[in-house]
Amino acid sequence: MSATRTILDGPALWSAQAHLPSVLGRQLVIDRGDGSYIHTSDGRRLFDGTAGLWHANIGHSHPALAEAAHAQMLKLETYHIFARFVNDQALQLAERLAGLSPIADPKVILNSGGSDAIDVACKLARRHWQREGRHSKTTILSREHAYHGLHAYGTSIAGLDFNREGYGTESLVPETARVAVHDVDALARTITRIGAKNIAALVTEPIQGTGGVNPPAPGYLEKVQALCREHDILLIVDEVITGFGRTGAMFATDRFGLDPDLITFAKGVTSGYAPLGGVLVAPRIWEPFYLDDPATPVFRHGATYAGHATACAVAMANLDILEQEQLLPRVVELEHRLDGLLKQLLARRPSVVDVRVAGFLGGVTLRDDIPVERAADALIELGFISRPLRGNTLQISPPFITTDDELTGFVDAIEDVLFAEEAR
Numbered sequence: 362m363s364a365t366r367t368i369l370d371g372p373a374l375w376s377a378q379a380h381l382p383s384v385l386g387r388q389l390v391i392d393r394g395d396g397s398y399i400h401t402s403d404g405r406r407l408f409d410g411t412a413g414l415w416h417a418n419i420g421h422s423h424p425a426l427a428e429a430a431h432a433q434m435l436k437l438e439t440y441h442i443f444a445r446f447v448n449d450q451a452l453q454l455a456e457r458l459a460g461l462s463p464i465a466d467p468k469v470i471l472n473s474g475g476s477d478a479i480d481v482a483c484k485l486a487r488r489h490w491q492r493e494g495r496h497s498k499t500t501i502l503s504r505e506h507a508y509h510g511l512h513a514y515g516t517s518i519a520g521l522d523f524n525r526e527g528y529g530t531e532s533l534v535p536e537t538a539r540v541a542v543h544d545v546d547a548l549a550r551t552i553t554r555i556g557a558k559n560i561a562a563l564v565t566e567p568i569q570g571t572g573g574v575n576p577p578a579p580g581y582l583e584k585v586q587a588l589c590r591e592h593d594i595l596l597i598v599d600e601v602i603t604g605f606g607r608t609g610a611m612f613a614t615d616r617f618g619l620d621p622d623l624i625t626f627a628k629g630v631t632s633g634y635a636p637l638g639g640v641l642v643a644p645r646i647w648e649p650f651y652l653d654d655p656a657t658p659v660f661r662h663g664a665t666y667a668g669h670a671t672a673c674a675v676a677m678a679n680l681d682i683l684e685q686e687q688l689l690p691r692v693v694e695l696e697h698r699l700d701g702l703l704k705q706l707l708a709r710r711p712s713v714v715d716v717r718v719a720g721f722l723g724g725v726t727l728r729d730d731i732p733v734e735r736a737a738d739a740l741i742e743l744g745f746i747s748r749p750l751r752g753n754t755l756q757i758s759p760p761f762i763t764t765d766d767e768l769t770g771f772v773d774a775i776e777d778v779l780f781a782e783e784a785r
């Protein structure tokens with residue numbers, strides 16, 4: 362019996378979310394981007410059909426964002442926003458985000474990304490109820506198949522069980538529970554079982570991303586919101602993917618007519634040009650922390666890079682590009698086009714069992730005998746990036762600057778791959 366060999370000759374970098382023996386030796390090293398394309402160090406040019414991890418909304422390597430970062434770093438790289446200190450860029454970005462926010466008159470907490478934002482939102486929800494004196498309201502509900510990042514709270518509330526497992530407890534941070542996806546009655550039963558008096562908040566993506574691109578059934582989110590209100594459960598809408606235009610509205614909260622207590626955002630706020638995320642906070646949550654009284658409590662949260670000045674300057678340049686290049690109306694066109702193309706694909710290819718489109722987000726679910734990982738690898742050979750998601754689903758979420766021809770070419774390439782798979 363031979364002992365299993367340890368791979369000693371790989372790079373020092375420990376890749377994220379990777380089964381290392383499966384990826385080492387076949388890693389794609391990206392060293393350049395232009396618009397909707399990225400380039401690998403071995404000379405390939407690939408259409409970025411996922412916008413990286415749903416982040417590169419305005420496309421790659423936009424000079425305006427590079428210039429914004431350069432100018433800001435020459436002036437001030439950053440200064441922290443603890444206690445009396447703030448920096449001008451964080452102040453300006455927060456004003457601008459407050460103006461775009463679907464929550465009226467919000468306060469804006471800034472940090473470094475989506476997982477951070479989820480941590481803050483869940484902490485703030487618990488802090489809210491402790492401050493109210495409702496001490497047992499500590500449980501955070503989330504939905505089956507949900508993805509909310511991988512910091513301690515995101516790990517704990519993961520609806521993709523493999524992200525929660527292996528840490529010795531059911532939930533890394535105690536007091537979390539999952540509810541069935543898109544099932545209001547199941548949510549009502551869970552609230553009854555756990556007791557509303559023990560539940561602080563429910564976290565939900567408006568359209569599930571990593572869980573397989575699952576748009577809500579009509580009316581579902583509104584009913585969830587009503588149930589939360591009825592039971593004094595805060596509603597946290599996780600817009601880390603959907604925020605800043607991915608659904609054609611600035612926030613999916615607008616698209617679905619919601620009125621959450623907290624909204625988390627990241628990715629699209631800078632289109633990935635700088636690590637930045639945050640939380641929009643409704644007045645009913647922030648007001649008690651702003652009372653002009655020595656007894657007013659402090660929300661004990663912050664990090665060195667919260668409100669990082671260069672990241673904020675880059676975010677403002679990104680918001681300018683969204684406006685100047687009219688990218689939100691373009692997303693509406695792209696949604697309709699993608700919907701038409703995927704419906705044709707479903708009709709033509711027996712290996713496609715379902716397609717879903719909401720905003721410029723699509724999921725193509727393949728028959729079980731065609732592993733989605735193999736289809737994604739074959740697409741790369743044809744020059745297109747997709748990504749395997751839960752449920753044997755291919756992710757489609759290209760940059761907003763994608764042309765009609767590029768989108769057609771991408772879906773044609775998926776069809777070519779499936780045609781070959783069906784003939785295997």
Ligand SMILES: Cc1ncc(COP(=O)(O)O)c(C=O)c1O
Nearest residue numbers: 474475476508509510601602627
């Ligand atoms: C809905 C959602 N929430 C949170 C996150 C975590 O964001 P980040 O990877 O920036 O920490 C993600 C990342 O994909 C996400 O899709």
